[in-house]
Structure formats: C-alpha cells, structure tokens
Amino acid sequence: DQQVKQNSPSLSVQEGRISILNCDYTNSMFDYFLWYKKYPAEGPTFLISISSIKDKNEDGRFTVFLNKSAKHLSLHIVPSQPGDSAVYFCAASNAGNMLTFGGGTRLMVKP
Amino acid sequence: DTEVTQTPKHLVMGMTNKKSLKCEQHMGHRAMYWYKQKAKKPPELMFVYSYEKLSINESVPSRFSPECPNSSLLNLHLHALQPEDSALYLCASSPEQDRGGYGYTFGSGTRLTVV
Numbered sequence: 001d002q003q004v005k006q007n008s009p010s011l012s013v014q015e016g017r018i019s020i021l022n023c024d025y026t027n028s029m030f031d032y033f034l035w036y037k038k039y040p041a042e043g044p045t046f047l048i049s050i051s052s053i054k055d056k057n058e059d060g061r062f063t064v065f066l067n068k069s070a071k072h073l074s075l076h077i078v079p080s081q082p083g084d085s086a087v088y089f090c091a092a093s094n095a096g097n098m099l100t101f102g103g104g105t106r107l108m109v110k111p
Numbered sequence: 112d113t114e115v116t117q118t119p120k121h122l123v124m125g126m127t128n129k130k131s132l133k134c135e136q137h138m139g140h141r142a143m144y145w146y147k148q149k150a151k152k153p154p155e156l157m158f159v160y161s162y163e164k165l166s167i168n169e170s171v172p173s174r175f176s177p178e179c180p181n182s183s184l185l186n187l188h189l190h191a192l193q194p195e196d197s198a199l200y201l202c203a204s205s206p207e208q209d210r211g212g213y214g215y216t217f218g219s220g221t222r223l224t225v226v
Contacts, residue, residue, distance in 0.1 A: 034214050043115070043201050043217030044154070089153060098167070099215060101153035 003027045004092050006102035013109050019077040021105050023090030026071065030092035034099070035064060035075045038087045047088075048075070080109045117202050117218035125226055126192060132221045134185040134202030142166075142208035143185040144215065145177060146201040154201055160185060161208040192225045199223075 005024045013019045023033075031052040036044035050057040050064045050073070057064050063076045077084055090102040115136045124130050134143065142161050146154035159167035160179040168177075174196075176188040185202055199222055203215035 036214075036217075041219070041222070043117075043203070043219045044215075046214035046216070049214055098156065098159070103153050104151075 002103070003030075004090055004100050004102040006088075006090055006105045008105050009103070010106040010108070013080045013107065015082055015109055015111050016079045019075075019080045019084065019107055019109065021075040021077075021088050021090070021107065023073045023075075023102050024071060025073075025092050027092070027094075027100075028071070029094045030100075032093045033064070033066060033073050034091045034093070035062075036089040036091060036101075037084075038089060038104070044089055077107075080107075082109050082111050085109045115202055115204055115216050115218035117200075117221050119221060120219065121222045121224075123224045123226060124189065124192065126194070128192075129188070129190045131189065132187040132200055132202075132223075134187075134218055135183055136204045136216070137183055138204065138206075138216065139182075140204035140206050140216070141182065142205045143179065144203040144205075145185070145187055146203060146217075148199045148201055148220070150198075158187075159208060166208055189223075192223075194225050197224045 003026050034049040035047040038044040048059050048062045048064050050066050066073045085108050087104045087106050089104045091099045093099050118133045145157040148154045156169050157171045158177045163179045174191050178186040199220045201220045202218040205215050
C-alpha cells in the first residue's frame with residue numbers, strides 16, 4: 001500500500017511558465033514533507049520541505065503548499081527553467097525520520 | 112564538506128562474486144542509510160544505522176550485509192547476488208535518525224549490474 005503517491009508520472013511545461021507537481025499521502029502521522037530532485041545517474045538532491053504545522057513554505061522559485069485536510073501537497077516552480085528538467089520525488093517523514101518516497105514525476109521544461 | 116561520496120560509481124559482478132559498496136560522509140551526521148532504487152521506481156529503504164549501530168533492517172536478504180566501521184563510513188557487502196538485484200544503490204546521511212524533518216543528503220549512487 002503506497003502511503004505517498006504522485007499520480008502524474010510526467011509533466012511537460014514551457015519555459016517561463018509555472019510547473020505544479022502534486023503529491024498525496026494517506027498516513028496522518030506524517031509531520032514533515034520534503035521534495036527531492038533527481039537527475040539521471042545522480043542521487044536525489046533535497047529541494048524544499050514543509051512542516052505539518054505550516055501550509056506554505058517558499059524558497060526562491062520553489063514553493064510548497066500543504067493541505068492537511070486533503071492530505072495533499074504540491075510543489076510550484078515559477079518561472080520554470082530548462083535546468084529544472086528532472087524527476088521530482090515527494091517524500092514524507094514522521095518522528096522517526098524514516099522517509100517514505102512517492103513514485104516520482106518527470107518534469108520536462110521546454111525552451 | 113557537504114557531500115556523501117559513494118564508490119564505485121559502477122559495478123558489474125557475477126552471481127558468485129563478493130564485492131563491497133562504500134559510502135563516506137564528513138558532515139558529522141550520526142544516521143546513515145542504504146536505499147535501493149530500481150528503474151522508474153522510488154528509492155526503497157534497506158538499512159538504517161544510527162550512531163554506528165544497525166537500527167533498521169527492512170527484511171533485506173542476507174546476501175546484502177551492511178557494516179558501519181565508524182561514524183563516517185558505511186559499507187554494503189554483497190555476496191551471491193541475483194540478476195534482479197541489479198539497481199542503483201544509494202547511500203544517504205542525516206544529522207539524526209530519531210528526529211523528523213531532517214532531509215537526507217544522498218550520494219550519487221552505485222549502479223550495480225549482476226550478470
């Protein structure tokens with residue numbers, strides 16, 4: 001049973017536009033949520049996180065929104081750049097700091 | 112130094128071979144992790160070490176044997192692997208294991224092919 005789901009395996013966006021990546025979770029015990037970016041043949045790189053006590057966290061072009069009642073979070077990238085093309089993993093953790101990853105979404109930003 | 116270094120980057124081994132994957136970090140992190148990632152799948156946790164002690168073993172077959180010689184090093188010893196064990200093996204570290212919210216720092220991984 002997947003506790004963290006990314007229902008869109010891929011997303012294509014024009015350069016300069018907004019990219020919105022979505023993630024749903026089922027475990028109400030999760031209290032931290034993280035986004036990782038992964039290029040081919042590299043390990044995942046931490047992007048941004050959000051605590052369950054917040055509903056928004058912003059870092060430059062990246063903003064993560066959390067809707068606890070819907071058990072849904074999203075990552076917004078504005079403006080999208082070709083270098084943002086990668087696989088994005090949503091992950092969730094609880095007090096034990098064990099990360100549970102979603103299946104990933106491949107983002108392609110077209111020039 | 113804010114990196115996790117994994118060696119080798121690529122490894123091809125036969126089913127009767129014995130090999131080891133190595134992972135090193137100098138960030139003072141006290142938790143280290145081994146993950147396995149198959150193509151187009153998310154990373155799956157294999158082992159967790161906390162303060163150099165094995166904390167979690169996610170029912171991994173005994174042909175995978177982890178070792179944490181000191182707080183900076185994590186090894187994964189491989190023996191009698193199967194072709195289906197071919198995957199990207201990722202090492203990660205975090206400041207602590209038992210406090211939520213710390214992101215992991217991942218290494219670049221070892222691409223393992225079992226022939």
